[in-house]
Amino acid sequence: MVQHIPVLLNQTLEGLAIKPDGRYWDGTFGGGGHSGEILSRLNNDGRLLATDRDAVAEERAGRFSEDARFSFQRGTIQVMTEEVAAPLDGFLWDLGTSMMQLKDPERGFSFKDDGPLDMRMDRRQETTAADLVNEMLEEDLANLIYKYGEDRLSRRIARQVVMARQQTRIETTRELAECCKRAYPKKHHRIDPATRTFQALRIAVNDELDQVSDPLPKAVAKLGVGGRAVIISFHSLEDRIVKHCFRELAANGPYRIVTKKPLVADEQEARENPASRSAKLRVLERMPDGWTAKRKGGRYE
CATH class of the missing domain: 3.40.50.150 (Vaccinia Virus protein VP39)
Known part of the structure; x- marks a missing residue:
């Protein structure tokens, strides 16, 4: 525990x-x-x-x-x-998000451990983060990441997500984190490139x-x-x-x-x-x- x-x-x-x-x-x-x-x-x-x-x-x-x-x-x-x-x-x-949620890879809240892209605080609800990532229009996804994650590279991230999902559905936290990483310039970052995108999706999934x-x-x-x-x-x-x-x-x-x-x-x-x-x-x-x-x-x- x-x-x-x-x-x-x-x-x-x-x-x-x-x-x-x-x-x-x-x-x-x-x-x-x-x-x-x-x-x-x-x-x-x-x-x-x-x-x-x-x-x-x-x-x-x-x-x-x-x-x-x-x-x-x-x-x-x-x-x-x-x-x-x-x-x-x-x-x-x-x-x-509580630590018990973040530390459980099966909940899909954290990009530090690979797990299903879920993020539901109440697992009785239907919509998961994977649903949003794979089904939203590119522009709508970019706006969501910018609005709730305040990430200035939201459009680049959304583009990488769309390119990836054209090959296969994005189902795991690691797959999404890799999309975020590819959208960022190859230099040292103060925070992980996936931080704000994961925050934005969590807020949206749970209507926080x-x-x-x-x-x-x-x-x-x-x-x-x-x-x-x-x-x-x-x-x-x-x-x-x-x-x-x-x-x-x-x-x-x-x-x-x-x-x-x-x-x-x-x-x-x-x-x-x-x-x-x-x-x-x-x-x-x-x-x-x-x-x-x-x-x-x-x-x-």
């Missing part, structure tokens, strides 16, 4: 400001690292609902099955936001951005007074959505942005857990009705 090390753990727990008898939701259970620490801070009256779209996460949640304070439901953030009961004292979304932008305001609305939303993102597209959503909510409702700048891993965590290096954490707090945000703080009206 792949060891799961939760990112920004201390910042997450501080951001949630956990009440021992509070009601919390971990919307991205993953390996359960964050959930385990939240449970350790709850008394017998506290409750934690954990959710995840991945069947492997559901299996891992079994270790808490005897804990009356804990419950698990399988589903996407978007679906579960509609079902979570209010008021919440806090919720956590740790966005992106809509899984943040659509439900986030609805989830925040379920916070009770003093309740906090803690969101961890791993790339600029997700972080931008969270930042703008929090700003809009704080400008128009009884909400306070706790983190004026996103929290990031310190040197020790970044060294010990490389997955944390790109993580950014933002916190929003629900204030009493009548509270209005001002440039130098907040006040009641």
Whole structure:
């Protein structure tokens, strides 16, 4: 079993400001690292609902099955936001791909190990990364890689993909990674040529951005007074959505942005857990009705 090390753990727990008898939701259970620490801070009256779209996460949640304070439901953030009961004292979304997904070649998330080109977080859905790579028009594939991967060589990558699939269907992560490599100039690269393409396909396959932008305001609305939303993102597209959503909510409702700048891993965590290096954490707090945000703080009206 792949060891799961939760990112920004201390910042997450501080951001949630956990009440021992509070009601919390971990919307991205993953390996359960964050959930385990939240449970350790709850008394017998506290409750934690954990959710995840991945069947492997559901299996891992079994270790808490005897804990009356804990419950698990399988589903996407978007679906579960509609079902979570209010008021919440806090919720956590740790966005992106978990280490247990990245380290399993059969899931097809990583270009470092060869495996089927899959990338589905929920394997009940039909469309895989291989379907997109082999069936999209060249222009549409290039636009997807540019939009979600922000790769300036997206058109060259799409051309290499189309040339390769004319010979035979692209089915593995290694085959796609080779297409990306051929599209890049033959020189040293700061990151692997496949990095942004794999990110773009993963986002598209799992509808990751809509899984943040659509439900986030609805989830925040379920916070009770003093309740906090803690969101961890791993790339600029997700972080931008969270930042703008929090700003809009704080400008128009009884909400306070706790983190004026996103929290990031310190040197020790970044060294010990490389997955944390790109993580950014933002916190929003629900204030009493009548509270209005001002440039130098907040006040009641």
